[in-house]
Amino acid sequence: MNFGAAIKKIRTDKNFTQKALSDGILTRSHLSQIETNNYFPSYDKFFLILDRLNIVFEEFLFVQNDHKMLFNQQIRSQISEAANLDDTEKLKNLAVTAKNLYEKTDNITYYHYMLICKALISYSTSHTVSDEMIKFVTPIKDYLFSMDNWYLYELRLFNNIIYALTVEEALLFSRTSLKRLSNFQYFLEFQHIEQHIYSNLSTLCLEHKDFQTAKNFAETAIEKAKKYTLVYEKVCSELNHAIACIKLSEDRNSYEIIRKNMLILEYLEFESLYDHFSNFLRKFEINVDF
Template identity: 30%
Template sequence: MFLGPTIKQIRTSKGINQSILADGIMSRSNLSRFEGGKYYPGYDKLILLLDKLELSLEELLFLHNDYAQPVKRTLHLSLVEAANRYEFDKVRAFSYECRSLYRATQTEAYYHLYLLGQGYLIRYQREDEIRHLSEIAGEIKPYLLGVDKWYLYEFKLLNNFLFTLNSSDAIFFGLRAANEFDKYHDFAESRTIQQHLMKNISTICMKEHNYEQSLFFLKKALPLADKTNLLYDKIETLVYYEVTLLCLKHKESSAELMSYLNILRQLEFMDSYEALQQVCRRHLPDVVH
């Protein structure tokens, strides 16, 4: 993959000459060769160039691919969108496409996407080639157990497949994720992933009335929700947190819980408001009517 010509396009569009961009990183002649596709610098030098251009590696690849997302990401987004719209024929088609790509490339991520598509079909009672979620969990668990050190891919994978796991497995892998996250403490891109994963595992615990364990994961999720500055995520997490505290009798007043629900209603997040109302009624029938 020759990224040099794309670097040149970005550099010239920003009005930066070669000498300025190369200064302190490499010689101007090497930058010229890089931009001409005749030389490839080390990764460390590429990152320094991107830093000067105020560009992330992900954005560079996006621009290099003519504003197209990588195939795996595009397929993942397409799968999720089709499932959210209940377009099960599309889910099935995307799942098969991922399976074909896996067979052609032996890239495990494509196989995981195939499993995800099959999982969505089972979840919505449209079983296809795989009939039970436990079969999918049986494929994902060995993969997660077999990776010595988790990276963002493994965190995303766990979050994507939580719905296939039983609560014990979700807690087991959630505890490992909580420990593995420590090395990503200062990596901003991981915070949203961490926050969603911790919150989602807490809801699994809550469904089992395992409120102590739910509280553990919510305490991990809350500070991350603050750091991501995503208002909806923060409010939703706070609702679950308040429900858990009330269920554990750690507090008596439901005033804060009701205020968070009212914020969702005022912001017109009505689907989420109604879904969280149902959660409250299920766990706190004497508090929320």
């Protein structure tokens, strides 16, 4: 669907007349020319039109693309799904797809997706950060270091590679990311990205046996999960916090928290996540009767 046809479809779907949509933005005749692709508005007028139609730019692109997600958004979603399910075969296929697309388009996004897939495959093999995993994320780390400012894409990348950074690198990046992230607090992705940064930092610190810092990050992650009603994320953050507390000899009711949340993961059939925390518990010699 072309640009003008997309504008017209959204307008008519929402029962706007040309006069009601154009009023105060541009003339009705100009809107009519836009809808027939004989005139293209300036950026400011285009976004005023979208605002009056109560849609965001991504939604407009979705309509213009005949209700299909742009492929780079599709592949990002598929990688996330495969990672959550620990589906190594799907990650391998996605890595090949991303590699082929990068070679065809020279779009660095696909190159990053390929590296993330390979890093996730490496991690799923042993559930530990290996030299191979670090090798795959190093180009992404270099890319992030080269940026003067980060946008949502860079913030998502940072979240994807936290596990393969040193604590010092992660803390350095996190200061940049959290400062930059505040600029996007009214975007829908803000809540998830912010909470995941703190949760992933707590996991990284556990990996490096920095239990006090892991506990501090987990406390913030739990607070953010409660604030934004992120149930899945709250479970993970509470497990991180409980593990850190036990290793700091501040167990209180930490064993019960672990038991409760592991049962939740088992009930919800989050097998890869259940295995991840089971490995963590074995690694830190924490025995809990489920």
